[in-house]
Amino acid sequence: MISIDNAELFKRHPHIQSQIHAKKLDKLIGYRIAKIEVKLLQKYKAYYKEAGETNRKTYFEGTQTWFGLHPQVLQTPYNDIYEALSSLKDQQISRVVDIGSAYGRVGLITKNIFPKASFIGFEIVKKRADEANRVFGKYNLINCEVVNKNILSDDFILPEADVYFIYDFSDREDIKKAIMLICKRMKSKKFFLFARGDSVESILKKKINFILSKTRYLPDSLIRIYEFRSDSFNC
Numbered sequence: 401m402i403s404i405d406n407a408e409l410f411k412r413h414p415h416i417q418s419q420i421h422a423k424k425l426d427k428l429i430g431y432r433i434a435k436i437e438v439k440l441l442q443k444y445k446a447y448y449k450e451a452g453e454t455n456r457k458t459y460f461e462g463t464q465t466w467f468g469l470h471p472q473v474l475q476t477p478y479n480d481i482y483e484a485l486s487s488l489k490d491q492q493i494s495r496v497v498d499i500g501s502a503y504g505r506v507g508l509i510t511k512n513i514f515p516k517a518s519f520i521g522f523e524i525v526k527k528r529a530d531e532a533n534r535v536f537g538k539y540n541l542i543n544c545e546v547v548n549k550n551i552l553s554d555d556f557i558l559p560e561a562d563v564y565f566i567y568d569f570s571d572r573e574d575i576k577k578a579i580m581l582i583c584k585r586m587k588s589k590k591f592f593l594f595a596r597g598d599s600v601e602s603i604l605k606k607k608i609n610f611i612l613s614k615t616r617y618l619p620d621s622l623i624r625i626y627e628f629r630s631d632s633f634n635c
């Protein structure tokens with residue numbers, strides 16, 4: 401079994417493409433992602449199929465779960481997450497939250513860089529959440545979990561955190577709602593927002609007063625980092 405606290409594990413290598421690196425690392429870690437995604441696709445209609453197409457399968461109800469998307473596109477490569485979280489090494493990070501966390505990659509890297517911090521991912525697909533927690537258990541990662549929860553449900557409460565991660569997890573309307581949750585509930589605390597994806601970026605630009613937020617650029621990463629003070633919001 402590999403050691404999750406090995407600093408070399410998640411680093412970018414100049415000659416290995418990040419998705420290929422991620423695929424190899426998934427295997428080394430012991431994830432069963434491909435098998436699970438195939439099973440999900442046997443049960444549900446793929447996201448790219450037209451609603452009217454004759455197929456007895458139905459879409460997963462209530463949100464976009466990306467069944468049929470390649471697993472290495474569904475999740476952010478380890479290299480990118482590692483670089484984004486490493487850039488906060490000098491900060492006091494005690495909790496990281498991933499909104500739509502799939503198999504919990506962000507959790508593994510949180511524990512690698514900030515062993516004392518806790519990680520909470522929220523994931524609507526139970527089989528993905530279960531697999532994340534199986535892997536966290538395998539490596540004895542304490543305070544690291546993926547909760548099987550719809551973040552758009554009325555009873556969802558976004559926990560306080562020092563870092564929120566959001567990658568285009570669903571359609572535009574759902575992402576807007578998630579960003580409003582961050583806006584409304586976290587007005588009093590400084591935090592970092594890791595954003596990935598065109599929808600997330602364009603919604604953020606409309607919703608948030610960018611003059612008051614600080615942006616950190618990482619040259620090779622898919623993730624953009626925003627730093628918010630309590631007065632950054634203009635929701």
Ligand SMILES: C[S@@+](CC[C@H](N)C(=O)[O-])C[C@H]1O[C@@H](n2cnc3c(N)ncnc32)[C@H](O)[C@@H]1O
Nearest residue numbers: 463465475476500501502523524550551567569
């Ligand atoms: C694009 S993946 C991103 C995974 C992870 N954040 C990463 O970057 O590696 C988005 C995940 O969000 C989940 N999701 C979609 N809608 C959701 C909702 N309403 N509540 C919780 N999870 C949701 C999907 O099932 C999918 O696994």
